[in-house]
Amino acid sequence: MTVRPRSGPGRGWLLRLVIAFAFAQGAVSMARPAVSYRALALGAEETAVGVIAGVYALFPLFVAVPLGRRTDHGRCAPLLPLGALLISGGCALSGLVSSLPAMAAWSGVMGLGHLCFVIGAQSIVARQSAPHEQDRNFGHFTIGASLGQLIGPIAAGALISGQGGALGRTSALALLVSAGVCAVALTSLWRIEHRRTTDTRPRTDGKVPVRTILGARGVPSGILVSMAVLSATDILTAYLPVVGEHRSIAPATVGLLLSLRAAATIACRLVMTPLLRLLGRRALLTTSCLLAGLLCAGVALPVSVPVLAVMLAVLGFCLGVGQPLSMTTVVRAAPDGARSTALALRLTGNRLGQVAAPAAAGLIAGAVGVAAPFVLLGVGLVGAAGLGLRGEGRTEQPPTGEGRTDQAPADEGRTKTEPAPAHAPATDAVSDRSNRRSAPGVCPRDRRAARSPRSGG
DSSP: OOOOOOOOOSSSHHHHHHHHHHHHHHHHHHHHHHHHHHHHHTTTOOHHHHHHHHHHHHHHGGGGHHHHHHHHHSSSSHHHHHHHHHHHHHHHHHHHHOOOOHHHHHHHHHHHHHHHHHHHHHHHHHHHOOGHHHHHHHHHHHHHHHHHHHHHHHHHHHHHOOOOGOHHHHHHHHHHHHHHHHHHHHGGGGSOOOOHHHHHHHOSSSSHHHHHHHSSSSHHHHHHHHHHHHHHHHHHHHHHHHHHHTTTTTTHHHHHHHHHHHHHHHHHHHHHHHHHHHHOOHHHHHHHHHHHHHHHHHHHHHOOOHHHHHHHHHHHHHHHHHHHHHHHHHHHHSTTTTHHHHHHHHHHHHHHHHHHHHHHHHHHHHHHTTHHHHHHHHHHHHHHHHHHTTTTTTTTOOTTTTOSSSSSOOOOOOTTTTTTTOOOOOOHHHHHHHHHHHTTOOHHHHHHHHHHHTTOO
């Protein structure tokens, strides 16, 4: 009888993790526009602002895989308070320093803290969720990110004001407030990681090579789907104000449209479980990416504001599917003992997308027009839909040591001096013995060897 893994005594750990992630993501979402405004107040040009914003994504690229490997062979929970402290420190010091290189450095620290928090949090969800719970739990986990992305920019806009030359002071205030918001996340980081799942994690003799991880079926497609969805979200946030300016849509209306998109993403993740039951994960991932691609390209059309609002609401709902399902795809496809490293590689791909997509969008917008990036993103999402059709890796195997509570094999608790019981031959030996008895022309010596119990059980 197969014992179904359980995620532990209740799901209070997941609720606390979602709350902590909402505060951490909200702080980052507040701080990133505030950093840009403060850099402008200090006399930075557009190029310098882009460099400072890029350091946030580039700096963590060098530590993502080492952090993932460390998490594969140790506990995940220590990365959460470390990440929260780095985010708080990066936000606060970005608001206190008065030089652009220092701001770039502390922006990188903020990005490193966010990376630490996300790797630790995603690894906990993967480790403490049974295979049949992973889609649901990752969906609920990403609600925290959506809440932070919804509230953070609104709070930053309410705090930052450029009137009367006060931009430098108000942006610094927003950064200090974001540091305090992230510090609140520390209050929810208690009893997040179960000791049982830490003790039963897979033991590996060495590191799984990155090439092996990327070669596992399902890992590259999960990374590419995640990159496509995140790039669409980032470009939509960055370039919808530009589209609004060209179509004479008020900035307040553009802000409401972006908030509508974020709210639809939250709604999608709240109903992820019934959608999976209705459609299945492959059909849901493929359909959502395909619809998102068509709608993203449709943003380039000169439609009215009410039609644009409907399109963005449906687009936000579709974009809410890709991130949690791509996490599950990567976790299930990754080799044993390398799931955190695979998640770190996924985050590395996301960071590369965050750097490359805006640069490519800027070049295309300058050469063709501001609506062209949305067409490009639509093509990318349609391509992601094709990747969703290819299926996944080892979906039939539950993650070894990650949330498993079924009993260990009989040999696992036996000392070296205790021989395997002769009355309990291995299943493979029984199968081999039956095959040899039924096969014609088998040597009697082989039959006697097949009857002998294996020394290792």
